[in-house]
Amino acid sequence: MPIERKAIEIEKRIAAIPLERYRNFCIVAHIDHGKSTLSDRLLEHTGTISAGDGNKQVLDKLDVERERGITVKAQTCTMIYKHKDGLDYLLHLVDTPGHVDFRAEVTRSYSSCSGALLLVDASQGVQAQTVANFYLAFAQGLSLVPVVNKIDMASADVPRVLEQLETVFELDTSTAVKVSAKTGQGVGEILPAVISNIPAPEGDPKKPLRMLLVDSWYDTFKGVVLLVRLFDGTLKQGDKVHSFATGNEYIVGEVGIQYPDGLPQKVLRAGQVGYVFFNPGMKRIQDAKLGDTFTNVGYEDIVKPLPGFEEPKPMVFVAAFPTNQDDYGRLADSIAHLVLNDRSVTLQKDYSEALGAGWRLGFLGSLHCSVFQDRLRQEHGASIIITEPAVPTKIVWSTGEEQIVTNPAEFPDPDDHRIRSATLYEPFVNATVTLPEEYVGRCIEICENARGVQKSLEFFTATQVILKYELPAASLVDDLFGKLKGATKGYATLDYEDAGWRQAQLVKLNLLVNKKAVDAVARIVHVSQVERLGRQWVTKFKEHVDRQMFEVIIQAAAGRRIVARETIKPFRKDVLAKLHASDITRRRKLLEKQKAGRKRLRAVGNVIIDQSAFQKFLSK
Numbered sequence: 001m002p003i004e005r006k007a008i009e010i011e012k013r014i015a016a017i018p019l020e021r022y023r024n025f026c027i028v029a030h031i032d033h034g035k036s037t038l039s040d041r042l043l044e045h046t047g048t049i050s051a052g053d054g055n056k057q058v059l060d061k062l063d064v065e066r067e068r069g070i071t072v073k074a075q076t077c078t079m080i081y082k083h084k085d086g087l088d089y090l091l092h093l094v095d096t097p098g099h100v101d102f103r104a105e106v107t108r109s110y111s112s113c114s115g116a117l118l119l120v121d122a123s124q125g126v127q128a129q130t131v132a133n134f135y136l137a138f139a140q141g142l143s144l145v146p147v148v149n150k151i152d153m154a155s156a157d158v159p160r161v162l163e164q165l166e167t168v169f170e171l172d173t174s175t176a177v178k179v180s181a182k183t184g185q186g187v188g189e190i191l192p193a194v195i196s197n198i199p200a201p202e203g204d205p206k207k208p209l210r211m212l213l214v215d216s217w218y219d220t221f222k223g224v225v226l227l228v229r230l231f232d233g234t235l236k237q238g239d240k241v242h243s244f245a246t247g248n249e250y251i252v253g254e255v256g257i258q259y260p261d262g263l264p265q266k267v268l269r270a271g272q273v274g275y276v277f278f279n280p281g282m283k284r285i286q287d288a289k290l291g292d293t294f295t296n297v298g299y300e301d302i303v304k305p306l307p308g309f310e311e312p313k314p315m316v317f318v319a320a321f322p323t324n325q326d327d328y329g330r331l332a333d334s335i336a337h338l339v340l341n342d343r344s345v346t347l348q349k350d351y352s353e354a355l356g357a358g359w360r361l362g363f364l365g366s367l368h369c370s371v372f373q374d375r376l377r378q379e380h381g382a383s384i385i386i387t388e389p390a391v392p393t394k395i396v397w398s399t400g401e402e403q404i405v406t407n408p409a410e411f412p413d414p415d416d417h418r419i420r421s422a423t424l425y426e427p428f429v430n431a432t433v434t435l436p437e438e439y440v441g442r443c444i445e446i447c448e449n450a451r452g453v454q455k456s457l458e459f460f461t462a463t464q465v466i467l468k469y470e471l472p473a474a475s476l477v478d479d480l481f482g483k484l485k486g487a488t489k490g491y492a493t494l495d496y497e498d499a500g501w502r503q504a505q506l507v508k509l510n511l512l513v514n515k516k517a518v519d520a521v522a523r524i525v526h527v528s529q530v531e532r533l534g535r536q537w538v539t540k541f542k543e544h545v546d547r548q549m550f551e552v553i554i555q556a557a558a559g560r561r562i563v564a565r566e567t568i569k570p571f572r573k574d575v576l577a578k579l580h581a582s583d584i585t586r587r588r589k590l591l592e593k594q595k596a597g598r599k600r601l602r603a604v605g606n607v608i609i610d611q612s613a614f615q616k617f618l619s620k
C-alpha cells in the first residue's frame with residue numbers, strides 16, 4: 001500500500017479511538033531475556049509488520065545493536081489492536097535499552113508509560129537487571145504484568161521463575177503470562193493482559209499542549225527529530241511551540257507515529273507517543289534537551305512543565321588518534337557523525353605528543369564506550385588508535401576549589417607542590433550481582449580485590465544469591481564483569497548505579513621511554529595497582545618497540561618513583577651514545593634519516609616508535 005494511503009487509513013482508525021482505549025507500556029527485562037524478539041512478535045500480532053518479515057528485531061535500529069544483540073537507543077512503536085470486545089485499542093510500545101549505562105534513557109522511557117511487561121527468561125530466572133529495572137519501574141508507579149519467556153526451552157523452569165517473582169518482588173503471579181517469543185506460543189495472551197492490567201494514560205486533548213521530549217535523533221533528510229509523549233493538548237503542522245528548557249520557539253513541520261518507521265499524521269493527541277520535527281528545523285541536537293517540556297506559544301506562563309531529567313554525565317573517557325595524521329579530516333567527519341546520533345557522547349579536541357592531534361570522548365559507562373569503540377574500529381580499522389578507557393578524578397584543592405580531571409595530561413605534576421595538600425576522589429558505583437551460590441566465594445574475592453565494600457548478601461532462592469557491593473567505577477573499565485563471568489561459568493549478572501565520589505589515594509602512572517613520558521598512555525590509578533600495572537606496561541611495551549641504534553629504557557613511574565623497568569638493547573653499536581649531548585643536530589640528522597620513507601613513525605624523546613606499536617600496546 002502506498003505510504004500516503006496507509007497514513008490516511010491509520011489516521012482514520014486512530015481518530016476513532018478514545019483516550020480510555022490507549023495503553024502505553026514498555027518491557028522491563030534483563031539483557032537477552034528476549035525483549036526485542038517479543039516486541040517483534042507483538043508488532044506482527046497487531047499487523048504492524050507482516051509475519052514474513054521474520055526475526056528482524058525491528059526496534060533495534062542501529063547496526064551495532066543488531067550485531068551485538070543489545071539495544072542502545074530507546075525506540076518506540078505504535079500498534080492498533082483489535083481486542084476481543086471488537087474495539088480498536090491504540091498501543092504504544094516503548095522500547096528501553098537493556099544495559100545499565102543507559103539508565104537515563106530507561107527512566108525517560110518509563111515515564112512515558114503507565115505500565116510494563118516484566119519479562120523473565122524461564123531458564124535463567126530473575127537477574128541483576130531484572131532487579132534494578134524492576135525497582136526503577138516500581139518507583140515510577142508502573143503497573144506490572146509478569147511474562148515468563150522462552151518456555152519452549154528444555155531448561156525452562158516456569159514454577160521456579162514464578163516463585164522468584166513472588167519472593168523478590170512480592171508480585172501476584174496468578175496473572176503471569178507464559179510465552180515463547182520464538183515460536184509465538186502464548187503471545188496472543190499478552191495484549192489482553194495489557195488491556196486489563198495497565199491503566200489508560202491520563203490527559204486532556206482540549207487543554208493547552210504539555211509535551212515531554214523523550215528521545216531525539218538526527219535524520220539526514222528531516223534534521224533533528226524528537227520523540228515526544230503528549231500529556232495534554234494536540235500537536236499538528238504549523239503549531240507554534242515553546243521549549244521550557246531553552247526558551248526557544250519552533251513551528252511544527254511534521255508530526256507522525258513510529259509504525260514501526262515514521263508515518264506522517266495530521267495530528268497527535270494527548271496520550272500519544274509520536275515524533276515531531278520543526279520547520280525551520282532545530283539547528284543543534286543539543287537544543288533537544290531530553291526531559292524538556294513544550295507547550296503552545298503564549299501558554300508558557302500558564303502551563304506547568306513536567307519534571308525534567310538530569311543530564312547524564314560522562315563517566316568513562318578515551319582518547320582517539322588517527323594512525324596517520326593525514327586521516328585527521330576523514331576521522332573528524334566520521335566521529336562527528338557518530339556523535340550526532342548519540343547525544344550522550346561528549347567530544348573535545350585533544351593533542352598528544354606521541355600520537356598527534358586527536359579527540360577525547362566521554363561516555364556514560366564502559367559498555368557505552370565499548371559499543372562506540374567498536375563502531376569506530378569497524379569503520380576505520382588500523383587507521384585509528386584508541387587509548388584505554390579511564391574514569392574521571394576529582395581534585396579538591398586546599399583552597400576548597402574543585403576540579404574534575406578527565407584527561408591524565410591535566411593531572412598535576414608530582415613536582416606541583418599544591419597536589420600534596422589536595423584531596424583526591426574517584427567515582428564509585430553501587431553494584432548488584434546475581435550468581436549461583438556455589439561461586440559466591442570466588443566472586444567475593446574478585447570484588448574485594450577490586451577494592452569493593454560488601455553491602456549485603458541475600459539468597460533469593462535456595463541456590464541464587466544477590467550480592468551488593470560498593471565498588472570503584474574504575475573496576476568496571478578494568479573488566480570486573482568479565483572476571484565475574486569467568487569465575488561463574490558465565491552465570492554472574494551485574495548491574496550498577498552511580499554512588500558518587502569517594503576519597504582515594506590516587507597517583508598518575510606514566511610510561512617513560514628514555515625518561516620521556518608517553519602522554520597518551522598515562523593513567524590515574526589507585527596506589528594499590530601501581531606495581532602490577534607498571535610491570536605489565538613495561539613488559540608489554542617492550543614487545544612492540546623495535547630495537548634502535550641505541551639503548552632504550554622503558555620505565556613505569558608513579559609520580560617520581562620508578563616502579564618497573566625494561567631495557568631494549570641496541571641492535572648494533574650505539575652510534576648516538578658516543579655523540580656529545582650538545583651534538584643535537586647530528587643526532588637529529590641520524591634520526592631523520594632513519595625516519596625518511598616511514599610515514600607512520602613518531603618520536604617519543606629520541607626514540608622512534610612505529611604507530612602500530614601503540615596500537616598493539618593499547619589493544620587488549
Ligand SMILES: Nc1nc2c(ncn2[C@@H]2O[C@H](COP(=O)(O)OP(=O)(O)OP(=O)(O)O)[C@@H](O)[C@H]2O)c(=O)[nH]1
Nearest residue numbers: 032033034035036037069070071098150180181182
Ligand atoms: N528458545 C528461545 N529463544 C528466545 C526466545 N525469545 C528470545 N530468544 C532468543 O534469546 C536471545 C535474546 O533475545 P533478544 O530478543 O535479542 O533479547 P533482548 O532482551 O532484546 O536483548 P537486548 O536488546 O540486548 O536487551 C536471541 O538469541 C533470541 O533468539 C524464546 O522464546 N525461546
